[in-house]
Amino acid sequence: MKRLNKFLFLLAFSFGLFYGSAQAQTLSQIRTEVRRNLRDTDSTRQRYTDALLLDFINEAQREIVNATWLGEKTSSYILTPLTTFYSLPTDLIVITNVDFKDKQNTTLPLTEMTLKGLNSENPDWRRTVGTPLDYYVDKATTSNQLVISYIPIPTTQSTGTVTVRYYYQVPDLAADADVPFDGKRHLYFYHQVIVYHATMRLKMIEKKIEEANFYATMYGNYLKIIRERLGDIPNYNPSIGVSGAR
Secondary structure, eight states, X not given: OHHHHHHHHHHHHHHHHHTTOOOOOOXXXXXXXXXHHHTOOOTTSOSXXXXXXXXXXXXXXXXXXXXXXXXXXXXXXXXXXTOOOEEOOTTEEEEXXXXXXXXXXXXXXXXXXXXXXXXXXXXXXXXXXXXXXXXXXXXXXXXXXXXXEEESXXXXXXXXXXXXXXXXXXXXXXXXXXXXXXXXXXXXXXXXXXXXXXXXXXXXXXXXXXXXXXXXXXXXXXXXXXXXXXXXXXXXXXXXXXXXXX
C-alpha cells in the first residue's frame, strides 16, 4: 500500500508539472506515457502491442471530444437554386451557428427549426421559395449523413453562401508524429487527459481497481477543467441597457 501511495503521489506531482507546460504530445509520446503508467517499458517483453495501445488512445480521444465538444470548425458553400436538402459533413457532432450571405453581401443569421414547427407554420415548406431565413436538420434521413434544409428554398435570384459552424469529431491518430485534437495549439494543455483515460481503461482490464480508480479520478477532474476553460470568456463584458447589444 505504501508503494502504491508513493506511486500515486509522484503521479499527482507530475500532473502539476504538466499544467505549466504547453508543449504538444505526439502519439508516440502519449503511448510511452501510457506504458510507463502500466509499467510496461521493457521493449523486449512488452505486454501490450503498439497497435492495441493505439486503439485505447483513439478511444480516449473520441470520448474526450464527445464529452467536451472541444473541436470547432466551419463549412461554407453556395446554395444550389431549388435544392431542398444538403449533406452535412461526416465529422459533424452538432451545429452551433448558421449564417446566410446573399448576393448583396448582407449576412443573415438563420434560425434552427423543428419539423413540427415547420409543418405548423407552413406545411408546404419543402416547396416554398425565397431568401433563406431558417434551417432544419433532418436526423431521420435514410442517408448515412445528416442532411440540412435552408428555408425558404432559394431560387437563382435569392441564392447565396451559407456558413455552418459546428463541433466536430477530430480524426483518429495514426502516425507516431500525429498530435491529438487535430493538432490545434490551444488544446496542447489537454493532451495528458488522453493518457489518463487510456491508463484507466487498461488498469480496469488488469483488475488493478485501486489504480484504475485513481486514474478515473484524474481523468474526471481533468475533463471538468477542460469544460470550464473552453466555456470561459475572460474578456467578455456584456453591455447593459444598450438596445441591440449582445
